[in-house]
Amino acid sequence: QKTLKIAVVPGDGIGVEVTPFGVQCLQAIGEIYNIPLQFEEFDFASVPYYKKHGDMLPKDWKTTLSQFDAIYFGAVGMPDEVPDEVTLWGSLLKFRREFDQYVNLRPCRLIKGVKSPLADRKPGDIDFWIVRENTEGEYSSIGGKIFEGTDREIVMQETVMTRFGVDRILKYAFDLAQSRPRKRLTSATKSNGISTTMPWWDARVREMAKNYPDINVDKYHIDILTAHFVQKPDIFDVVVGSNLFGDILSDLGPACTGTIGIAPSANINPEGKFPSLFEPVHGSAPDIAGKGVANPVGMIWAGQMLLQHFGHTEAAEALLRAIENVLGRSQPDVLTADMGGKGSTQSLGEAIINEV
Amino acid sequence: QKTLKIAVVPGDGIGVEVTPFGVQCLQAIGEIYNIPLQFEEFDFASVPYYKKHGDMLPKDWKTTLSQFDAIYFGAVGMPDEVPDEVTLWGSLLKFRREFDQYVNLRPCRLIKGVKSPLADRKPGDIDFWIVRENTEGEYSSIGGKIFEGTDREIVMQETVMTRFGVDRILKYAFDLAQSRPRKRLTSATKSNGISTTMPWWDARVREMAKNYPDINVDKYHIDILTAHFVQKPDIFDVVVGSNLFGDILSDLGPACTGTIGIAPSANINPEGKFPSLFEPVHGSAPDIAGKGVANPVGMIWAGQMLLQHFGHTEAAEALLRAIENVLGRSQPDVLTADMGGKGSTQSLGEAIINEV
Ligand SMILES: CC(C)[C@H](C(=O)O)[C@@H](O)C(=O)O
């Protein structure tokens, strides 16, 4: 068996708190299922590193991380100390772009024991995937200012979409939809208001759909789509969106299924040319950092996606079952505050490790 | 008393169906409160008009509509016949920009008789305003394609923010927050990912906040903000956002309070140099058009905002009470399907007119 080499990057805030539990879960699962895992931890991609070195990453970060199969990432940023755009574009967003992790895949599932803020929704009612374009679109690095500091000041930022970039994410999403029983794909658009990029996005969806005659395709403008997430989340199967729309939907979706504290995210380079990155959907959450109350499930579930990604299906399923079992028991002493419990990162993290 | 001249533009789809009930409500209220109202109806800004004339509007539309105090607008678009970007940029978005209706104001209130999809929320729990920038930002008309039709195709669209445009919408939002008991303002941002325009937006918010030391200001990235709309909508008072973010939030907010079918929207030129436009938040809804089942409340409530805007506070309050009374009675025969009833546009529209 080939050893999976994993670079562990805890980052900042609650990233640092949840990472150890994620790593321990992976180690436990690895032992049981005989998966050789090798971890190496790095202190870069964090505010303390930035303060010391004046940069988020060492010069040779790309060579260093390229030697790994995967990056297991906590969360980054301390906006009161360093602006978010500096920390994020200096680390996470750089990884996504430079390692061409063009698929951001996020499950949205209502699972037992997790209370949804929506009325009358039961476990199983909500079960879909969000496929987010992860390298271009609205997250562009092109933009600037003119007449800065004056009343005439104008600030511009370019949204950039390429046929190459859009077609490959659509293909990934259609393939995923085809692997699912309902075979339904929903495209997030805003072609009525954003008049150049989005009508073109719609055209690319129509074009790709021709290759998948068995897929049921629909599209909604992002505004009404967010409304449908709240009002009829059961209709979705695979939802595909641009970088920004995917970002929004993948916070809203998990919020509808209970808490974004349990949501995982895989930033995938499907060709395996570069390492893929696995992280919780939540951020570094400075407001609760240092208190030991952060929900470790997003991080642990991200580890589950890592196993799945590398074909360790049995181990991945066991880990998902362990998460579901622990949450399903709804023990207030175990669950964290975001789930209505009074437990800690440790109580919940250890419960899952023991369950494994 | 000065006569209020109102241009009625029903548009397409359910716009045409709900408009008459809105007009009748205004007429009834006008009679009771002695407000001289004068209506004139126009058939432009609709797909049939487009098909006949090859354009959404007559050449002299600006002169024609400038003679009115307000535009009372239904909804526009029939995407199966003419692409949305053509109909919208040819009418509604043109009005907003050319009449400098830079404030888009939308209430978000959980009212009695309207069932929220959120668990455990009561009437009164949710009550805030969304203030949306309505002329620039992500809805720009600058963009284009290169290498069209080839594998190298690139499509770009510019987001344009001006100090002039951003400062005036922020000022409006801060002023509104100051008039409210909780004095809280939330800014929608995405400065961690959208690295030129949004950090600058944040800086403008900080700058404007200096003039309002008594306002409690916070900001959330748009992704987590949509999550908060679902998980803790009670914390909001006034939410301000860019054109796109405001658009998204003002569909999501009404969805959280029950149905977007009741939500109104005022597109305001505060200086009164041009007519302001009042419309429901919903669109032309081709899927239910022609069936007589559309909810007329969004349109009627938009008329209420019109009265309020022109200082007819007593009449506006009476109309809002009439809406609340009818909805509060929760009569299945009266309410439309989106509210769980089996009534029609007519049953609900007439109930409100009678209540008035
Ligand atoms: C129809 C569409 C262009 C419009 C918008 O995006 O502004 C609508 O969604 C709205 O909110 O008024």
Ligand SMILES: CC(C)[C@H](C(=O)O)[C@@H](O)C(=O)O
């Ligand atoms: C932290 C931020 C830049 C990031 C994003 O917008 O992509 C996050 O919200 C996410 O969803 O991974």
